[in-house]
Amino acid sequence: MRLVRDIFLFCCFTGLAYADVQKLKRSEIIQGTNDELWIITKRQKTDTTSRIPLLPPALEIVERYKDNMECQIKGKVLPVLGNQKMNSYLKEIADRCDIHFNLTFHIARHTFATTVTLSNGVPIETVAKMLGHRNLKTTQHYAKILDKKISDDMKRLEDYRL
Template sequence: MANNWIDRNPFSNYKAKVREVERVYLSEEEIQNIINKDFKTDRLSLVRDIFLFSCFTSLAYIDVKNLTKSHISLGIDGEKWIFTHRQKTETASKIPILPITQMIIDKYENHPECCNQNKLLPILSNQKMNAYLKEIAGVCEIEKELTFHIARHTFATTVTLTNGVPIESVSKMLGHKNLRTTQHYAKVLDKKVSEDMMISRNKMLNSNNDKIIKKAN
């Protein structure tokens, strides 16, 4: 049409269908199980730590891999923040460093790979990370298919939105260009709210039924 080779758009009546993808994330209990687990091998301990780092920073695998010590600076509140850009979208991510995140950074500060290659963390290949995460899921009795990207979903849901962090702040830390992208996580939480309220509703119903039965007797 731009070159006047055709006079009408053959796709004018075509409408693409969007398929909703279910985002898997870890619950607070599952995160705690991974934190508390005492792994017998260094490789699993390392993968666990890197995965938790992502859970509490929202950073994807490639963004964690690209981190150096220079990405850490003091934020507007005088506390340490991570200042980086997402490789996927090239958008800025500014993330406050939580205590557990700082503990992981401190743990590997003097690791040979970090010292020699100017890395913040000694991360393995994505393939190895995901392979070992499946092993970690088995040891921790987590039935979900654990992959590195689940850490990012966990940050958006369990770590932030569930704890009352405004969706605008979550979106900025995730490095989303559009708030609609972040709102998908809020939809997941709406489902969780519905399930929780159903439990509460059933408890209230049973309680009221007991009172009615007692009055009848």
């Protein structure tokens, strides 16, 4: 189950979809201009290029699996299990953690867009590029969700004062 947790967290810190992390090759992690490591890959769904700097938590996960035999043989970054098996384990993790909603790999991508990037001031155009969106409107969906959360949080604050 640690593997499933690691892959889910990797997606939270990279924004990659399940299909993209499953096919991610070691050759798609390259050294950027400031000696930082970047993922440069084509999204399976849209055939657009995603360019994502590797944040330290994601880099730790990459390092954890660099000597994995399956990864070495296939040239992959992570030994991703089949989608059905991964989601089954995610459900089990959610149950153990008392999470009362359907935990999926898309939630990891959503977390990257909202909590990791937009909430921390990363411009929406940059987020769109990292997510491999062709259209900014697709990324704006995440910003609307963020606005709703801000509104709900402020409502709770108002109710608390009363």
